[in-house]
Amino acid sequence: MSTMPAVVAVHTFREAVRDRVLYNLIIFALMMIGGAILVGEISIGVQQMVIVNLGLSAISIFGIIMAIFIGVGLVHKEMEKRTLYSLLAKPIRRWEFLVGKFAGLLLTLLVNTALMTLGLTAALYYVSRTFERSEVAILVAVYFILLELALITALALFFSCFSSPLLSTLYTLGIYVAGVFALDIKGVGEYTQSPAMAAGARFVYYLLPNFHNFNVIAAAAHGETIPFTLIWHNTLYAALYVILILVAASAVFSGRNLK
Amino acid sequence: MSTHTLKITSHVRSVALAVVAVPLLFVAIAALQARIDVLSAPVTQDKEELVLRSASLLKKLSLGYDPLLADIYWTRAVQYYGTRLQNRSGSFELLAPLLNIAATLDPKLLIVYQFGGIFLSDHPPGGAGRPDLAVELVKRGITANPNEWRLYYNLGFIYYTRLKDYQKASRAFLEGSETPAAPLWMKFMAARVAENGESLETSRFIWAELYDSTKDESVRKTALEHVQELDAEIALKRLNQVSEVYWKKFGRFPTSMQELRSAGLVEGDLNDPAGYPYVMGPNGIPQLDPHSSVKIESQRKP
Numbered sequence: 001m002s003t004m005p006a007v008v009a010v011h012t013f014r015e016a017v018r019d020r021v022l023y024n025l026i027i028f029a030l031m032m033i034g035g036a037i038l039v040g041e042i043s044i045g046v047q048q049m050v051i052v053n054l055g056l057s058a059i060s061i062f063g064i065i066m067a068i069f070i071g072v073g074l075v076h077k078e079m080e081k082r083t084l085y086s087l088l089a090k091p092i093r094r095w096e097f098l099v100g101k102f103a104g105l106l107l108t109l110l111v112n113t114a115l116m117t118l119g120l121t122a123a124l125y126y127v128s129r130t131f132e133r134s135e136v137a138i139l140v141a142v143y144f145i146l147l148e149l150a151l152i153t154a155l156a157l158f159f160s161c162f163s164s165p166l167l168s169t170l171y172t173l174g175i176y177v178a179g180v181f182a183l184d185i186k187g188v189g190e191y192t193q194s195p196a197m198a199a200g201a202r203f204v205y206y207l208l209p210n211f212h213n214f215n216v217i218a219a220a221a222h223g224e225t226i227p228f229t230l231i232w233h234n235t236l237y238a239a240l241y242v243i244l245i246l247v248a249a250s251a252v253f254s255g256r257n258l259k
Numbered sequence: 260m261s262t263h264t265l266k267i268t269s270h271v272r273s274v275a276l277a278v279v280a281v282p283l284l285f286v287a288i289a290a291l292q293a294r295i296d297v298l299s300a301p302v303t304q305d306k307e308e309l310v311l312r313s314a315s316l317l318k319k320l321s322l323g324y325d326p327l328l329a330d331i332y333w334t335r336a337v338q339y340y341g342t343r344l345q346n347r348s349g350s351f352e353l354l355a356p357l358l359n360i361a362a363t364l365d366p367k368l369l370i371v372y373q374f375g376g377i378f379l380s381d382h383p384p385g386g387a388g389r390p391d392l393a394v395e396l397v398k399r400g401i402t403a404n405p406n407e408w409r410l411y412y413n414l415g416f417i418y419y420t421r422l423k424d425y426q427k428a429s430r431a432f433l434e435g436s437e438t439p440a441a442p443l444w445m446k447f448m449a450a451r452v453a454e455n456g457e458s459l460e461t462s463r464f465i466w467a468e469l470y471d472s473t474k475d476e477s478v479r480k481t482a483l484e485h486v487q488e489l490d491a492e493i494a495l496k497r498l499n500q501v502s503e504v505y506w507k508k509f510g511r512f513p514t515s516m517q518e519l520r521s522a523g524l525v526e527g528d529l530n531d532p533a534g535y536p537y538v539m540g541p542n543g544i545p546q547l548d549p550h551s552s553v554k555i556e557s558q559r560k561p
Binding site: 093094095184187191205206207210216227229234237240241243244247248250254255 | 291
């Protein structure tokens with residue numbers, strides 16, 4: 001098996017670190033410290049819940065911003081710096097380059113998310129002075145955020161294969177927002193009581209990447225158990241969708257005239 | 260083989276793979292999503308939370324897009340009401356806060372007061388059963404839109420049908436009749452409610468007016484049900500009187516509608532609004548056919 005995607009992935013990760021992408025962790029750390037102290041002062045009985053909500057939401061928001069804004073530049077930046085041409089002159093296929101870029105950004109997001117999770121755990125410990133078993137749900141929520149980020153990264157990469165960074169950002173954001181409200185789109189179709197509208201809305205619902213699947217922040221904040229079957233179903237869902245997008249991206253990128 | 264040919268072959272292979280794999284993956288994803296919907300329902304279900312209840316704070320946060328936010332909150336209120344109604348879950352705890360937020364964000368959004376008032380005041384399980392909050396909401400609407408006769412009508416409607424306060428209902432109709440675009444019947448309605456508030460005919464008139472004045476299907480359906488119910492009640496009341504005449508004439512109660520017809524006391528069709536014939540109950544009391552879709556309050560199952 002070719003090791004090229006792994007090489008590209010490591011380089012992408014290093015480049016992200018060099019670009020000081022992980023500086024967002026400082027903001028996150030400040031937020032967590034501030035939040036933990038402030039919540040202790042102004043609320044009664046819900047400190048832990050607020051910290052979990054704040055921490056998981058921040059992990060998700062920071063991750064999404066990174067996935068979109070770095071993802072849309074993955075291909076474009078290489079073209080702009082003209083490094084792509086010398087790279088593709090080497091024995092590397094275009095799809096391998098794409099998969100490597102995807103994996104590299106995912107690795108960056110993984111490291112970033114892992115460090116933020118550590119920060120969240122520390123803030124939680126500061127507030128409650130103990131770790132409870134129900135906090136495993138927080139780790140599941142973080143894992144779901146990572147799955148969500150993988151999907152967003154794949155989408156951003158796909159659009160960056162044929163569009164400018166600005167348009168790619170808009171497309172990715174658009175799909176993300178639509179995916180978050182996928183359930184509502186289906187609901188609106190059902191409320192209209194028109195079979196055609198309902199069928200259309202249902203089609204859109206299944207077509208869009210359903211980001212609602214990955215949002216278990218409220219359940220994690222309430223210490224609910226997230227079933228294992230849901231975890232592996234969501235994993236499979238994200239994996240299939242990422243494969244689909246990467247296959248489509250490869251088809252588009254392989255036909256692109258880079259001259 | 261030239262480099263160019265190799266590139267073309269590679270591209271054709273990628274496209275062929277995408278053409279085959281993408282639809283197949285979509286089918287697999289759709290099937291998986293259907294399964295996830297079932298699995299995630301208990302975990303991702305709404306926690307019945309309204310995080311920001313302060314409408315004035317939301318107005319500030321909306322950065323000038325408050326009318327749009329009002330539309331979103333109104334839609335959310337309708338969805339909340341619809342879902343609760345569908346699930347027959349009974350409680351409409353968040354309905355009033357959602358409506359109040361929408362009304363604060365856009366005080367000119369009349370639909371919030373008109374239908375919101377009906378949703379709030381209707382008896383459970385069809386509504387929140389909070390006519391007090393409905394009155395409060397519609398009064399807010401009148402303060403913000405003093406020339407809208409429909410809001411006075413809505414206020415009178417809630418006083419009349421839900422609170423049975425005929426004096427206040429009459430006053431609301433009268434005040435509404437004095438607004439510039441008010442129809443003539445508002446004055447007539449004010450007088451009729453003040454004179455004979457409890458009559459079934461007055462009640463029918465008010466529900467029929469609601470039916471005629473709205474385009475919303477769910478409100479029309481509710482209004483039609485009430486009109487049919489009142490029509491049936493009016494007919495049963497009249498048949499009961501005929502039954503008493505029969506008793507006076509023959510010294511016993513009729514056992515069937517046919518007996519009333521044979522005695523020449525009634526003629527024509529004796530069907531309820533759903534098309535089912537009225538039936539004679541014990542002691543000569545006429546009733547609705549048990550199969551009829553029309554239900555009057557006394558025959559409604561608890």
